[in-house]
Amino acid sequence: MSGGLTFQSLIPQASPWVESLATSPVAVFVNGPTFGYATWEVGHILSLILIGGTAILMNLRLLGAGVTNEEPREIYRNLRLWQNIGVVGIIVTGILIGSANGVKLYNSSAFTVKMIALLSGIILTYGVSRPVTLANGAVALLPKIWFAIGGALFLASLWVLCTSVLINVGVYHLITALALILIPVTRGRVRLGYIAGLAALIIAQFVHTHFIIKPDDYAHLDPVNKVYTALYGVWLVGAALITLFRGKGEVGGPLTKLVAYVAILVWVLGATAGRWIAYQ
């Protein structure tokens, strides 16, 4: 496991340009008195809220949960403008605050994760999830092709996150997100079994890492926590796989649902990486 993949290691020759960003007119403006750096950061988070909210509503609908009394295409029509504002907003504010943090981002593996996730998020949202929602769950050939590309980028981004020291624990944001999505998406006995298994895992991890092993014994805690992380992964992905093949009278088939899961999680991955820039 390494310090992670950074733009510095990928394109070292860009170093002088990155260093010059701090004194560029954009960085001077962002750090200046007009609005101030913090205002643009708030804009960054507000944009994320728009992306997250719209992605969750559209894709939960494809999973047969959330606003189920409206057709998927109706939800899409109501939300697409807000989603566009969110995506444009996060890129514009990101470039503004990024110009004032050039060297930090250049050396950050979390930023690499975020940029791959951003590319994947745009492809999965505009090339796949939105056309599929507009078609009330049907997945045409072009969205299938975009899904292969966007899905591969999602996995690449997840791989860099999981193999970079310090930020790899950020995978718990994705685990938490998938755990929560599965509560409204599962049904009946599957839901009960899923929640019971999840609760058992949480309690077992807590007891194991607080009483059986002392909470400050990091040498022994690390490998044990990694095993629990893998167990959560198996439990959640297993439950999600079951939901792909269940549910009568819902829009679309297994592929539609797979698209919906990934189209939400990709933005969680981007947000995780954004938050963890502070650490790596």
Ligand code: HEM
């Ligand atoms: C052009 C694209 C982007 C650039 C250049 C950019 C840049 C930045 C920078 C410089 C920070 C401050 C990091 C720090 O000092 O700790 C940041 C924070 C953050 N970004 Fe981005 N970002 C971009 C896109 C995104 C996207 C697509 C997401 C979400 C999917 C995102 C989510 C976040 C989050 C959650 C934070 C943490 C805010 C906080 O802790 O206060 N960013 N970003």
